[in-house]
Amino acid sequence: MQEYKCTITEISKLNADTVYITISCPEIAKAAVPGQFVNISADKFLKRPFGIASADTEKGTFCIGVKVVGKGTQEISSFKQGKAVDVLGPLGNGFNVDGYDDLVLVAGGTGVFPINFAKEYYGARGKKITVVQGFRTQDQIIMSDKDSIVSTDDGSFGIHGNCCDALKTLDWNSFSKPVIMTVGPLPMMKFTGLLARELNVPCYVSMEQRMACGIGICLVCVCKIKAEAEGREFDHKRCCKDGPVFPYEEVIW
Numbered sequence: 465m466q467e468y469k470c471t472i473t474e475i476s477k478l479n480a481d482t483v484y485i486t487i488s489c490p491e492i493a494k495a496a497v498p499g500q501f502v503n504i505s506a507d508k509f510l511k512r513p514f515g516i517a518s519a520d521t522e523k524g525t526f527c528i529g530v531k532v533v534g535k536g537t538q539e540i541s542s543f544k545q546g547k548a549v550d551v552l553g554p555l556g557n558g559f560n561v562d563g564y565d566d567l568v569l570v571a572g573g574t575g576v577f578p579i580n581f582a583k584e585y586y587g588a589r590g591k592k593i594t595v596v597q598g599f600r601t602q603d604q605i606i607m608s609d610k611d612s613i614v615s616t617d618d619g620s621f622g623i624h625g626n627c628c629d630a631l632k633t634l635d636w637n638s639f640s641k642p643v644i645m646t647v648g649p650l651p652m653m654k655f656t657g658l659l660a661r662e663l664n665v666p667c668y669v670s671m672e673q674r675m676a677c678g679i680g681i682c683l684v685c686v687c688k689i690k691a692e693a694e695g696r697e698f699d700h701k702r703c704c705k706d707g708p709v710f711p712y713e714e715v716i717w
Contacts, residue, residue, distance in 0.1 A: 466552070636663055
């Protein structure tokens with residue numbers, strides 16, 4: 465983990481409120497693994513955290529997706545090609561896929577970005593990939609392809625329902641040593657984990673909390689993690705430093 469002076473090489477609009485930004489930084493592109501994130505500088509605000517959406521080691525670039533939800537993301541979404549930015553990263557831990565053959569990647573909201581990186585990274589390394597995505601409406605669908613299993617809350621595209629409804633359509637008997645990896649809103653990840661428990665399938669969640677420093681100092685992003693092994697009911701773990709990826713069963717929801 466280090467702070468780099470980087471340059472925005474490309475920016476494109478995905479829908480009315482979301483942009484996709486490509487940033488030149490060979491060091492982060494080479495070191496990043498799925499599940500990690502970066503902190504991006506803004507001119508008027510603290511750095512903002514974004515899950516890494518893609519990395520190209522040959523070009524020395526990585527990508528992030530930015531959905532406008534406040535003044536900080538509004539500023540970053542308006543950056544132009546060629547702008548210099550300070551980037552701290554890669555931060556946090558990644559997904560652990562050792563011992564698993566079939567990766568079921570479940571994304572909701574801006575979780576589609578880190579899930580896209582996982583699809584690219586592990587697919588290139590021979591893992592079998594199934595992507596399940598949940599959106600509110602058809603006009604919110606991004607980072608999807610013909611192989612993705614898509615659900616919409618209003619039924620305007622794909623399966624009428626949420627990610628769990630989509631997961632229930634899969635033939636779980638066809639998988640060999642499956643694992644579920646999910647990124648998205650907390651309620652979505654909670655219920656995805658409950659379904660994984662019913663299916664007796666391991667599940668890892670990426671805890672998307674508000675962050676400030678990104679390196680474990682400020683303690684803004686703590687979440688409750690079970691700690692019976694240490695003789696305590698729970699412990700507070702930092703999502704930026706100890707996470708953001710945790711086994712579902714360890715999180716106190």
